[in-house]
Amino acid sequence: MIPITRPVVGDQEVAAAAAVIRSGWLTQGAKVAEFERAVCAYVGAGHAVATSSCTAALHLALVAAGVGPGDEVICPSLSFIATANAVLHAGATPVFVDIEPATLNIDARAVEAAITPRTACIMPVDQLGLAADIDAIGAIARRHGLPVVEDAAPALGANVGARRVGSLSTLTCFSFHPRKVITTGEGGMITTGDEGMAARLRSLRSHAASTSDLARHGSAAPDFEEYREVGYNYRMTDIQAAIGLVQVDRLEGILAERRRLGLRYNTLLAGLVVTPVDAPGREHTFQSYCVRLPDAARRPAVMAHLAARGIATRRGVMAIHLEPAYRGRFPGLSLPETESAAASTMLLPLFPGMGDAAQDEVVAALREALG
Numbered sequence: 001m002i003p004i005t006r007p008v009v010g011d012q013e014v015a016a017a018a019a020v021i022r023s024g025w026l027t028q029g030a031k032v033a034e035f036e037r038a039v040c041a042y043v044g045a046g047h048a049v050a051t052s053s054c055t056a057a058l059h060l061a062l063v064a065a066g067v068g069p070g071d072e073v074i075c076p077s078l079s080f081i082a083t084a085n086a087v088l089h090a091g092a093t094p095v096f097v098d099i100e101p102a103t104l105n106i107d108a109r110a111v112e113a114a115i116t117p118r119t120a121c122i123m124p125v126d127q128l129g130l131a132a133d134i135d136a137i138g139a140i141a142r143r144h145g146l147p148v149v150e151d152a153a154p155a156l157g158a159n160v161g162a163r164r165v166g167s168l169s170t171l172t173c174f175s176f177h178p179r180k181v182i183t184t185g186e187g188g189m190i191t192t193g194d195e196g197m198a199a200r201l202r203s204l205r206s207h208a209a210s211t212s213d214l215a216r217h218g219s220a221a222p223d224f225e226e227y228r229e230v231g232y233n234y235r236m237t238d239i240q241a242a243i244g245l246v247q248v249d250r251l252e253g254i255l256a257e258r259r260r261l262g263l264r265y266n267t268l269l270a271g272l273v274v275t276p277v278d279a280p281g282r283e284h285t286f287q288s289y290c291v292r293l294p295d296a297a298r299r300p301a302v303m304a305h306l307a308a309r310g311i312a313t314r315r316g317v318m319a320i321h322l323e324p325a326y327r328g329r330f331p332g333l334s335l336p337e338t339e340s341a342a343a344s345t346m347l348l349p350l351f352p353g354m355g356d357a358a359q360d361e362v363v364a365a366l367r368e369a370l371g
């Protein structure tokens with residue numbers, strides 16, 4: 001079977017995890033701090049705060065941005081369900097807006113039109129590894145005095161001009177799930193330029209304790225921590241962070257190979273399906289390779305045909321407002337571009353190490369299926 005993806009992990013990750021286990025300090029500690037510094041330096045942010053997942057990161061980021069009950073958060077419906085779940089976890093209401101069909105990212109013009117007196121935050125998603133139009137969204141946010149929480153779960157390494165995603169918005173959240181560019185098994189990270197927000201995030205992720213475990217461990221004097229607000233356990237472990245540090249060293253190589261394979265698919269599939277595109281000043285990192293079929297109704301048959309040839313596929317991005325958990329909350333909501341993309345898109349295998357021969361097999365099978 002050609003899988004949809006395969007993480008790039010090996011003996012170095014095994015050795016790094018084993019060293020942490022042997023050290024006796026397994027939960028959040030020095031390795032998490034080192035991993036935060038590495039990601040922070042890579043994206044060019046002021047501060048980075050590791051979490052147990054990107055979903056946890058999004059929830060914390062919204063809380064730190066001051067989002068709470070009664071507030072509205074503008075976000076795309078065309079995303080993984082975690083985007084909107086985080087808004088509900090924060091007690092706020094997602095306000096879904098439509099996408100630009102070419103990039104599958106939130107339409108900045110629709111964002112401005114959706115702002116109301118209750119809007120507390122704008123939450124763009126850098127879908128499938130292509131940055132949203134963060135410059136336009138940032139300008140709208142500044143005009144209205146709103147924070148931007150960027151869901152960059154799939155987009156470590158993506159750029160807007162000369163700047164990297166992670167250095168652009170009030171708060172940016174990344175995922176290290178194995179389907180993402182680099183992995184820690186599960187894990188997330190928030191980057192921000194705001195020192196006060198970073199301090200609050202660090203506190204909130206560990207029950208809002210006034211001092212960390214590591215500080216108490218290293219303290220010569222008795223250290224009685226206080227809990228001044230209700231926080232969460234969203235900690236990353238040092239085992240995960242040690243794996244993440246090895247992964248950061250692999251990042252440039254992974255990104256280069258993903259880009260090569262993505263562009264190669266684009267050439268081989270031109271004219272057969274609609275292929276992913278770069279946007280002005282923004283290069284696609286192909287965290288997932290998503291095509292749009294000419295006829296949405298044929299998608300199940302196409303996916304079945306590829307599966308019979310030993311090739312894994314997935315539906316493309318979901319429309320959150322059409323999922324059972326959300327349908328009842330948004331009766332009658334119509335987002336034509338989102339609904340069309342959700343019905344007609346499909347992910348193809350793409351991962352470093354798949355090789356050109358496997359890619360040729362996928363292309364041949366898709367050509368056959370579309371007959």
Ligand SMILES: Cc1ncc(COP(=O)(O)O)c(C=O)c1O
Nearest residue numbers: 053054055080082083153175177
């Ligand atoms: C756009 C988006 N947001 C959030 C998430 C959630 O990430 P995690 O699995 O790390 O919680 C994902 C994961 O697939 C995602 O694609």
